[in-house]
Amino acid sequence: MPRSIRWEAALGASVVIAVLAATSSGCEKKADAASGRDLFANTCARCHGMEGxxxxxxxxxxxxxxxxxxxxxxxxxxxxxxxxxxxNGKGAAMPAFGTMFSEAQLQALVAHVRSFDPQRTGP
Ligand code: HEC
Known part of the structure; x- marks a missing residue:
């Protein structure tokens, strides 16, 4: 039945478009902020505390x-x-994470560290 095959192809294409739209840059920013918090909670909080x-x-x-x-x-x-x-770590006590984090993850972690500043003036 060629007709129903065409429908399936159209449906498949729209799913692909929806997935592409969901991964556009706007969503990426939000994911970074969230992942900065998650990365910090998982990797840094045991020493620096959940509240930094x-x-x-x-x-x-x-x-x-x-x-x-x-x-x-x-x-x-x-x-x-x-x-x-x-x-690179610092001294004997702060571990070096080397290549564990991508550039985006490093930026998200830095942003999260900055978010603990009680008098933060930036965005
Ligand atoms: C095993 C414990 C431990 C873990 C895990 C850890 N840190 Fe640290 N961190 C330290 C200690 C201890 C210092 C202080 C080192 C010093 O002053 O010599 C420090 C210092 C720092 C500093 C300040 C360095 C400076 O310029 O004075 C930053 C920023 C930092 N850590 C970020 C992080 C981040 C982000 C993570 C998670 C990816 C993390 N740390 C994970 C123990 C840890």
Whole structure:
């Protein structure tokens, strides 16, 4: 039945169009913000806390995980520096994540770290 085959093809095409529309840039932005929170919760919160307030040192005598609720800290670091810390780590206590995160994920993580600043003025 050639008629019904044509219908199926048309239906298939519209599903593809719907999927393409759903992955357009507008949605991507939202997904990044959400994934920054998820990535932080899964990978960073065990040391830095869910609310970014830091926590006890990972080992006796080691430095405390940075408190991201400290407004002054945000003024002392550029986004690029935060990104490099995630990639390269810091000292013996902050692990280097290397290539674990994509560029987009790094940006989402930096944005999430910035969102803890209590006096944040940017968007
Ligand atoms: C095993 C515990 C641990 C984990 C997991 C961890 N951190 Fe850290 N982080 C630390 C410690 C400890 C410091 C302080 C290091 C120092 O000052 O020498 C720190 C410092 C930092 C700093 C500040 C560096 C600076 O410029 O002073 C940033 C930014 C940071 N961490 C981001 C992250 C992010 C984002 C994640 C998750 C991807 C993460 N950390 C995961 C322990 C951790």
């Amino acid at each position: 307030a830091g926590g006890p040192p990972a080992f006796a005598g080691g430095p405390s995980p940075r408190n991201f609720r400290d407004h002054a800290f945000h003024g002392e670091r550029t986004d690029e520096q935060l990104k490099l810390t995630i990639v």
